[in-house]
Amino acid sequence: MRYGFGIDLGGTTVKIAYFDENGNMLHSWQIPTVTADGGRQILPDIAAAVKEYIACQKVEKADIIGIGMGVPGPVDGRGVVNRCVNLGWGVFNVAQELQALTGLPVKAGNDANVAALGEYWKGGGEGCENMIFATLGTGVGGGIVLGGHLIHGAHGAGGEIGHLTLNKAEKETCGCGRHGCAEQYCSATGIVRLAKKHLAVSTQDSSLRKLEKIECKDIFDAGKAGDTVAREILDCYFDYLGEFLSDLCAIIDPEMVVLGGGVSKAGDALLDGLKPYLDKYMFHAARGVRFSIASLGNDAGAYGAFKLALDAFG
Numbered sequence: 001m002r003y004g005f006g007i008d009l010g011g012t013t014v015k016i017a018y019f020d021e022n023g024n025m026l027h028s029w030q031i032p033t034v035t036a037d038g039g040r041q042i043l044p045d046i047a048a049a050v051k052e053y054i055a056c057q058k059v060e061k062a063d064i065i066g067i068g069m070g071v072p073g074p075v076d077g078r079g080v081v082n083r084c085v086n087l088g089w090g091v092f093n094v095a096q097e098l099q100a101l102t103g104l105p106v107k108a109g110n111d112a113n114v115a116a117l118g119e120y121w122k123g124g125g126e127g128c129e130n131m132i133f134a135t136l137g138t139g140v141g142g143g144i145v146l147g148g149h150l151i152h153g154a155h156g157a158g159g160e161i162g163h164l165t166l167n168k169a170e171k172e173t174c175g176c177g178r179h180g181c182a183e184q185y186c187s188a189t190g191i192v193r194l195a196k197k198h199l200a201v202s203t204q205d206s207s208l209r210k211l212e213k214i215e216c217k218d219i220f221d222a223g224k225a226g227d228t229v230a231r232e233i234l235d236c237y238f239d240y241l242g243e244f245l246s247d248l249c250a251i252i253d254p255e256m257v258v259l260g261g262g263v264s265k266a267g268d269a270l271l272d273g274l275k276p277y278l279d280k281y282m283f284h285a286a287r288g289v290r291f292s293i294a295s296l297g298n299d300a301g302a303y304g305a306f307k308l309a310l311d312a313f314g
Contacts, residue, residue: 001063002064003020003026003063003064003065004018004019004021004064004065004309004310005017005019005050005064005066005067005104005306006019006067006069006304006305006308006309007305008069008114008115008298008301008302008305009042009069009071010072011033011035012032013030013031013032013033014030014031014032014033014042014046014049015029015030015298016029016030016031016046016049017299017303017306018053021065021310023122027053028302031046031049033087035086035088038089038090039089043097044101046069046098046101047102050102050104061104065105065310065313066104066106066309066312066313067102067107067305067309068106068108068307068309068310069094069095069098069106069109069114069305070109070110070115070301071109071110071111072084072087072110072111073085073110073156074155074156074157074160075108075109075110075156076155077152077156079094079095079096080093081094081108081156082155082156094108105313106309107312108308109150109305110158111141112141112142112143112159113143113144113158114150114305114308115143115260115301116131116132116142116143116300116304117143117145117150117303117304118300118301118302118303118305119260119296119300120133120145120150120304121304123294123295123296124258124260124292124293124294124295125145125256125258125292128255128256129145129147129148130145130254130255130256131255131256131257132144132145132248132252132254132256132257134161134258134260134261135260136186136188136259136260136261136262136263137260137261138262139175139183139189140186140190141159141160141162141261142160143158144158144159144161144252144254146252150308161244162183163178163181163182164182164244164247165180165181165182166180166181166182166185166240167179167184170184182240182244185237185244186237186241187261188261188262190237190240191219191237191263192219194233194236195208195214195219195230195233196214198232199229204228204229206227206228206230207222207230208222208233216263217265219233220266220269220270223269224269235273238276239277241274242277242278243281245257245274246277246282246286247281250282250283250286253285253286253289255288256290257290257292258292258294259292259294264293267293270293271291271292
């Protein structure tokens with residue numbers, strides 16, 4: 001039996017998981033992400049944690065397939081990261097550097113793409129060859145798997161689905177610096193933004209008005225309880241999301257679209273609310289696509305990272 005590591009590098013913590021070659025997670029732990037001094041200590045800390053684990057478990061180096069890592073920024077097929085603002089990183093080959101520190105083969109990718117690979121392999125997309133993974137959280141991220149292969153793109157920007165333009169007339173600026181991106185409407189932040197705009201012009205009573213701070217869950221809960229205003233907000237949200245996902249399906253024609261992130265915690269309420277708008281916008285030849293909720297949760301990145309290494313070196 002051979003083994004390997006899947007690393008999910010975040011702005012606050014680094015999740016490190018140890019797998020066997022069949023994709024069984026045998027152990028996982030976290031270390032802090034030290035972003036001081038331009039993030040210089042991040043890779044040495046990861047290398048030290050991996051080497052310590054190998055030594056403690058008395059694993060032969062020859063039995064280690066390698067290390068896969070998801071990074072919160074664009075990463076090209078060679079392992080070159082193109083700026084990670086929240087880590088303080090510029091442009092360098094993260095895979096080569098971690099390989100030099102550990103003496104093990106390393107494959108790196110964008111964290112959202114890597115999470116998509118995890119869901120494709122062992123999660124909501126298991127068993128399909130063509131899949132879109134969309135994370136509906138603070139922003140909108142995702143990844144695309146075509147013919148069983150993760151799409152990185154020429155510049156590491158493959159799968160940056162949250163920055164497709166949904167509304168050219170939008171005046172507010174997206175985090176990317178442009179206007180009208182899907183992220184401004186389809187994220188958990190986006191639905192709260194829609195709610196505030198709707199409440200500002202509506203005169204109807206709503207339980208949402210009594211809340212000091214509105215969150216995504218509050219809107220879904222109010223809609224489920226029959227709050228008319230909340231349902232109107234949700235309909236607006238589902239309309240944007242249905243158009244966005246249908247456009248993606250017209251390009252990719254996947255078997256499955258897997259939805260993750262905070263909004264996906266709404267479960268069936270999300271899928272059921274979305275369906276009429278998928279019927280409205282979906283290109284007829286792509287209507288066979290199935291939709292599901294992500295099933296790996298916070299482990300998706302670690303599974304996908306190990307799968308990167310397994311595919312590259314296994």
